[in-house]
Amino acid sequence: MADGAPNPEPHAKHPVKIIVNNRDVDVPGHEVTGAQIKQAAEVPADFKLYGPNGSEIADGQTVRVKHDERFTAISGQDVS
Numbered sequence: 001m002a003d004g005a006p007n008p009e010p011h012a013k014h015p016v017k018i019i020v021n022n023r024d025v026d027v028p029g030h031e032v033t034g035a036q037i038k039q040a041a042e043v044p045a046d047f048k049l050y051g052p053n054g055s056e057i058a059d060g061q062t063v064r065v066k067h068d069e070r071f072t073a074i075s076g077q078d079v080s
């Protein structure tokens with residue numbers, strides 16, 4: 001840039017707002033793990049996380065998220 005302004009990093013991560021259990025949550029970028037989503041949403045690590053299509057997301061699984069995408073975290077305990 002000719003104006004002397006610093007050139008932003010081309011692949012810099014920007015927070016992405018998603019919704020977990022009807023709560024707005026900021027995650028560190030568009031590609032995050034299930035564990036990162038749970039941590040950002042402040043839900044216990046033993047909860048199960050489900051994506052917008054209802055499929056379970058494992059802690060180590062990387063998913064691509066979009067703004068305002070909805071996720072659900074529920075207790076992994078058998079309550080039957």
